[in-house]
Amino acid sequence: MNTAVVLPAVLLGRAIDAAKAWASGQGEGTSVLWAGLAYAGSMALYQGARLVKRWGLRVGNQRIMASMRADALRGVLSWPMNRLYSVPIGDLMARIIGDVEVVGRGVRELTTEAWDTVLFSLSLIAGMMAYDPGLTLLTLLPVPLGLLLALSMGRWVSERTVAAREASAALTSYLQERLVGLRVVRLFGRVEATVARVAELSSRLAEASLAIVRLRSSLQPVYRLLMLGGVVFLLWLGGERVATGAMSLGALIAYLDLYNRFVNRGHRIPQLFNSVQGGAAAYARLEPLLAPPLDGPVSWRSTVRIAYVPGLDEPGPPLPERPPHPVAISLRQVTFRYPGNERPVLRRISLDIPAGGFVAVTGPVGCGKSALARVLLGLYPLEEGQVLLDGVVPLDALSPAERAAWIGYLPQTPFLFSGTVRENILFTFPAQGPQCDAELDRWLRLAALETDLQTFPKGLDTEIGERGLRVSGGQRQRIALARAFASRPALLVLDDPFSAVDLDTEAQIIAGLREAFGPAAPLEQRATVVFFSHRLGAFPLADQVVVLDRGRIVEQGAHEALLAAGGLYARIYRAQQQIKAREGM
Structure with a gap:
């Protein structure tokens, strides 16, 4: 590569000397022809080397950005819930998309300029040194000044880069939140206020971005002028050497060509420092998200596919198998508080749920039902106590993959993905074929979805929109x-x-739950079901009822026994039955 950089200038100088000799009658025309052909061949070699180099560097840069985005997403998905909820989704999006782009730009400029500028310049300097070392040292005096200026600008570049990235994150977060809540924005007449806020945030982003552009644009001519400072020594001393015969005219022209190419490239060296400084500032924002990179085998396709990510060609590790039986759950003196809250929402809860049991949990508003559900999912750390599966396996000892294989969850406000009904139902079920179709029909029946599917335009292949907005709350x-x-x-x-479903549909669903996971199901399909609800219509079907109040268990037992006891559960149940009777009149 170094030879390809310097060779055209050297051959150009020799071609000029050959032409001058031929014109003075001291050479042959064939020498000029061969010199010209050699020069043309050297230029073809130079451009070919640049093409191969640019392809390799651009491919590598795209792979780096693809890998960084994958590693950042894996890192975020492994965060504990309290950390995940402390960072706006829009900010995470801005980092994974925008900050990676800034880092990638810095890496691209570093790798490209390392070849196109640093190695290129070193090759040119070596060529100039071969002609006249003393003259070369004098013409290169401004270079250290440019590098010192670039280093001194590092803090300014970093501050402006961080300000621009933070402005981008603020705009992305606001847009993501308002677009998700678009109906609320319209219903409450906040459209104009939202547009004004977006305009304000966009203006901040534009100003922050322009600050970077202004700084780098003002530095570029300064760097170029510094590099051109050496031309004074070149014209003065170079002209003197030609006049005294110490250097031929062709050699001076070759030297001028080398120096001109160096100046056109050399001013980018200080700019390269600034690009790396900006990329480093963006990487500092991205680094907390990154998970350790995956080690994957490299296939032959990796050499030609730009967006190659290690491990992408190979199937991921198999998901852990669920236990071949339902699990028993034991809570031992569990105390839990949400991150940032001073008071615990659960206090010293002890509870044993037998394997395959159907336990219903209720209580007044704010009693801790949802908190207990989250404790059973193992998504938050406990302040005190322990949750054991089958009496021996600590819940917090399970890996995220094992926890997903063991535990299923259905929240009050379920999250559906863009796509079809079929894709959402089979989200965790990778199998295909007749067996899958038979199982799918059974799940639809147990979930009381068969009648609804008949009203969907394309049945299971109906698109439900983002977050399931095209279907009703009950259907979601x-x-x-x-x-x-x-x-x-x-x-x-x-x-x-x-x-979001009526009481009759709820009763049908509960019956489906008992059929799918209860004692009548095969052992390997049975599950322990813990049902949290403020509506008690299905509670008579439960094996055990647990009543919470102010973060403690105040009642526990069978439905009939709790009714006979006449406590909190009996009062809530009878009050709901009276309301139901009045609504039915």
Whole structure:
């Protein structure tokens, strides 16, 4: 590569000397022809080397950015819930997309300029030194000044880069939140205020971005002028050497060509420092997200595919198998508080749920039902106590993959993905074929979705829109329930999941739950079900009822026994039955 850089200038000088000799009658025309052909060949070699170099560097840069985005997403997905909820989704999006782009730009400029500028310049300097070392040292005097200026600008570049990235994150977060809540924005007449806020945030982003542009644009001519400072020594001393015969005219022209190419490239060296400084500032924002990179085998396709990520060609590790039986759950003196809260929402809870049991949990608003559901999922650290599976396995000892294989969850407000009904239900069920279709029909029946599917334009292949906005709230809950059936959990946690369905449909769903996971199901398909709800219509079907109040268990037992005791559960149940009777009149 170094030869390809310097060779054209050397051959150009020789071609000029050959032409001068031929014109004075001291040479032959064939020498000029061969010199010209050699010069043309050297230029072809130079451009070919640049093409190969640029292809390799651009491919490598795209792979780096693809890998960084994958590593950042894996890192975020492994965060504990309290950390995940402390960072706006829009900020994470800005880092994974925008900050990676800035880092990639810095890496691209570093690798490209390392070849195109640093190595290129070193090659040119070596060529100039071969002609006249003393003259070369004098013409290169301005270079250290440019490098010192670039280093002194590092703090300014970093500050402006961080300000621009933070402005981008603020705009992305606001847009993401308002677009998700678009209906609320319209219903409450906040469209104009939202547009004004977006304009304000966009203006801040534009100003922060322009600050970087202004700084780098003002530095570029300064760097170029510094590099051109050596031309004074070149014209003065170079002209003197030609006049005294110490250097031929062709050699001076070759030297001028080398120096001109150096000046056109050399001013980019200080700019390269500034680009790396900006990329480093963006990487500092991205680094907390990154998970350790995956080690994957490299296939032959990796040499030609630009967006190659290690491990992408190979299937991922198999998902852990769920236990071949339902699990028992034991809570031992569990105290739990949400991150940032001073008071615990659960206080010294002890509870044993037998394997395959159907336990219903209720209580007044704010009693800790949802907190207990989250404790059973193992997503938050406990302040005190322990949750054991089958009496021996600590819940917090399970890996995220094992926890997903063991535990299914259906929240009050389920999350559906863009796509079809089928894709959402089979989200955790990778199998295909007739067996899958038969199982899918069964899950639809158990989730009371068969009648609804007949009204969908394309049945299971109906697009439900972002977050399931094209279906009703009750249909969203039942699609999510069918997805929970498809996950085949050993423990199923239902956190008030039927609030959007009528009581008759709820009773049908509970009967489906008993059929799918109860004693009548095969042992390997049975599950322990913990059902949290403020509506008690299905509680008579439960094996055990647990009543919470102010973060403690105040009642526990069978439905009939609790009614006979006449406590809090009996009062809530009878009050709901009276309301139901009045509504039926």
